[in-house]
Amino acid sequence: MDFPGFSLDMGSLKQARRPDPAVLYDLLILGGGPAAMTAAIYAARKMLKVAVITRDFGGQLLETSDVENWIGYQQINAKDLTSKFEEHVKSFDLPVAMGEAVARVEKEDEAFKVTTEQGKIYKAWTVLLATGKHHRSLGVPGEKELLGRGVAYCATCDAPFYKKKRVVIAGGGNSAFTTAFDLMKVEAAITMISFSKGWQADAELRKRIESYEKARLLDNHEIVRIEGKAKVEAVRAKDRKTGAEQTIACDGIFVEIGLISNTAMVKDLVALNPQGEVEVDCSCRTAVPGFFAAGDVTTVPYKQIVIAAGEGSKAALAAYDYLAAARKI
């Protein structure tokens, strides 16, 4: 592994005060990714009484190594970009409930009640849901039992443990191929398994893996189970066309099969589409007045950092307009 240098995350070093359950906020922002952070900046600039509730800053950015499509940077390390976002947010004196996840959002009369998994309750006139998405699991036997024992979800974190080892990658899209690329760098022998026929990744990414002599690509295969006692030893895969099964001996499996919307906390508040996403209009408004949504958690197409950020800014401005019209500010 190349020496990683020394990275100074200024954003995370700046302390923020915590939100006060006794205060009725103008806006509560749920989430800590690009949509949430941009919304926080816009809301703070509009002088709204705003607070952020999030488990971390960065969201899915934390799962990426480099970003090559954030305007102004031909390439920037994702963690550095997150740090800059966080520093920007914290340059406004707004409270942040860090390390708290939201369990439930309810509307009571005109205001919203947000309950965290730690049992804390925060209140606000408006709520912005910007909780994004998280990794899907395969849902096969062996997966949860061997989590962290060969079942992995973060190649940037764990690729070094698979140096010159045998790895299965589940998935056929860009994230699966990016994972393969990380593992190629540590000379792992790779078997890629895609459920669907063919591969969805960009041609450029695919070419890099296809030309790697230690890569094998199996499409139209279903992973049936993950085998191993104390750690992953093999993956059992079934050919969806012939039904033939094979055992692929391996030391680990990286799962990159798409994402799930973090919307369980609002399922009783607002209608979700079959992907679990919140339907929004062009101003990030939902069917519930005062409840807004932005970023990957919504039905807005193309899940991109720059789009999430743009949606976040719209949502904060729309919340401001709503508050003004309702004479709450």
Add this chain to the structure above:
Amino acid sequence: MPILEDKQKEQLRGLFAGLDNEVNVVMFSREIECEHCRLTRDLLTEVSTLSDKIKLTVKNFVEDKEEVSKFKLDKIPATVIMGEKDYGIRYYGVPAGYEFTSLIEDIILVSRRDPGLPPEVLAELAKVDQPVHVQVMISPTCPYCPMAVRTAHKLAMANDNITADMVETTEFPHLVRKYDVQGVPHTVINEFYSFVGPLPELETAYEILRALGKPAPPVHVHAEEVSGAGAVHDHGHDHAHDHDHEHVHQHEHQAAPPRPFQEKPAKKAPENKAARPDKKKSKKK
């Protein structure tokens, strides 16, 4: 060879201008330095020149036996960040990559003599009444690892019974084998108890209590009903899966384990002291 960029030095000078009290950085190397020992020493030397509040002492792991046993160190490069007293903050290996920020935060917090933990976390930590050794296994390119290291160090600061190590796995492969580390951050408590993924402060405090066999509540109050932002819930579904990105799925509880919270919360425990049934625990001899 300068280690830090000029811009970083400038940022650090700015941060260190607010240091309250003196911070003692004690580093252990040896006469014929290993590559990582030299790099750690060079780094700490550079950092310590950025503030007169930071005092660096370099000790010899082989000769300064008394100090080594006082700090209970067993490998090098080892770095202790302390005030007048030792808080139990340890770095084994170079605080490189994303862990550099952990080092800087420790310096700032030690200078304040206060980890800045909220009262509910301090209340849980007050129950820790016996020695606890927390080892956070990291890799320097892991963006989630500093959360685990920084939390562990704050908890160590808040309770004299707790010692918390950052362990840079690429430098100590024998510990990777010993604790069977295949994913980071991997936290080992008192040798026998472990979990993977960073947890918030309160939940890390609960893990320590669980490792000691003390009562701790189930992780998420609403774990059965919801899958919150980023939280992992294990609902044991066994329906057929589908790898298609476009696949339409309607299972509300198909929560997947995202990186940061690989932990599985308990099904509602019948009583407080029940350990989480589905939790990964590894007994070591």
